[in-house]
Amino acid sequence: MNADLMARVNALYPVFAHLPRSLTAPVFDHETAHLQVPGGQVLFTEGAPCRGFPLVLSGAVRVARGSQGGRSLELYRVTPGEMCVISTTCLFGQAPLSAEGACIEPTELVLLSSAGFDMLCKEEPFRRHAFGTLADRIAQLMALVEAVAFQRLDQRLAAALLGHGPLVQATHQALADEVGTVREIVTRLLARFEAAGHVRVGRGRIDLLAPAALRQLADGRLGDPGH
Numbered sequence: 001m002n003a004d005l006m007a008r009v010n011a012l013y014p015v016f017a018h019l020p021r022s023l024t025a026p027v028f029d030h031e032t033a034h035l036q037v038p039g040g041q042v043l044f045t046e047g048a049p050c051r052g053f054p055l056v057l058s059g060a061v062r063v064a065r066g067s068q069g070g071r072s073l074e075l076y077r078v079t080p081g082e083m084c085v086i087s088t089t090c091l092f093g094q095a096p097l098s099a100e101g102a103c104i105e106p107t108e109l110v111l112l113s114s115a116g117f118d119m120l121c122k123e124e125p126f127r128r129h130a131f132g133t134l135a136d137r138i139a140q141l142m143a144l145v146e147a148v149a150f151q152r153l154d155q156r157l158a159a160a161l162l163g164h165g166p167l168v169q170a171t172h173q174a175l176a177d178e179v180g181t182v183r184e185i186v187t188r189l190l191a192r193f194e195a196a197g198h199v200r201v202g203r204g205r206i207d208l209l210a211p212a213a214l215r216q217l218a219d220g221r222l223g224d225p226g227h
Contacts, residue, residue, distance in 0.1 A: 001029055001032060001034070001110075005110070006028060008057055009028070009055060009057070012056075012080050012081040015125055015126055015129040019120065019123050019125060019126060020123070023120070023123065024120075027116045031112060031119070032110050032112050032113065033052075033110070033111045034110055035111055036108055037059070037106070037107045037109065038103065038106055039059075039104060039106050039107070041102065041103050042102045043061060043101040043103060044087075044100065045100050046097055046098060046099055046100050047097065050090040050091055050096075050114065051114075052087070052111040052113045052116075052117070053084070053088070053111070053113075054078065054084055054101075054110075054111055055083075055109055055111075055112060056078050056080050056082065056107060056109045057080055057109055058106075058108045059079075059080075059104075059106055059108060059109075060104050060105060061077065061078040061084065061102065061104070061107060061109075062074055062077050062101065062104045063075045063077065063084065063086055063099050064099060064101075065098070065099050065100070071180065071181070071182060074177055075141060075144065076140060076141070078101070082133075083129075083130065084101065085133065085138070085141075086098055086099045088130055091117050091118075153185060153189065154189055154193075154217060155217060156180070157179050157186060157189050157193075159218035160175055160178045160179050161193075161199070161208060161214060162214055162215060162218060165208075166207070166208050167205060167207055169205055171204075173186075196213075197209060197210060197213075198217075
C-alpha cells in the first residue's frame with residue numbers, strides 16, 4: 001500500500017498507528033484491496049461467507065436485515081473511521097454473514113482479508129479496539145430492538161426524519177427501509193404528519209416545519225397525529 005493511502009487509513013483508524021510496523025506493513029501490502037465502489041452496489045449478502053474486513057475511507061455502507069416478505073430493516077451504517085460489527089463477528093466466529101451491506105453513495109474502502117484480520121488480532125491494541133467497537137454496536141442494536149418492539153411506527157418515522165436534518169431528500173421507500181416497514185405505510189404516516197402541520201411533503205423532498213413536535217412524537221410525548 002502506498003504511503004498516502006496508509007496515512008489516510010491511520011488518520012481514520014488510529015489503532016493501526018499503535019501496532020508495530022513490522023506487522024502492519026506486510027498486512028497492508030499483501031492482505032488488502034483498495035476499492036472504489038459505486039453507490040447502490042451490494043458489498044456483501046446475508047448468508048454468504050465474509051470476504052474480509054472493510055475499512056471505509058469515504059462514503060457510507062448501509063447494513064440491513066431482510067425478511068422473506070421483501071422488507072428490510074436498517075441495523076446501522078458504516079461511515080469513515082467506523083468498523084462493521086457484522087463483518088467483525090463473522091470473522092471472529094468463522095460464520096456466514098448475518099446481514100446485507102450496500103453502499104448508499106460512492107464509497108472508497110480498504111478491504112482487509114480474513115488472514116490479515118487474524119494477523120492483526122494477535123496484537124492486544126487491535127483486539128481491544130475491535131471488542132470495544134462490538135460493545136458499542138451491540139448497545140445500538142439493543143436500542144434498535146427496543147424501538148422495533150415497543151415504539152409505534154410513527155415514533156420511529158419521526159426519529160428517522162429528524163436524523164436527516166431540516167430538509168429530507170429521501171424517497172418513501174428509503175425511509176421505509178430505515179424504519180423497517182413498507183412504502184405505503186410511510187406515505188400514509190407522512191400524510192398524517194403533513195395534516196398536523198409537522199412537515200411539508202414535496203416531490204423528492206420533505207421539509208420539517210415543526211421539528212420540536214416531531215421530537216416530542218419520537219420521544220413518545222405527543223399523541224398519534226392522526227387522532
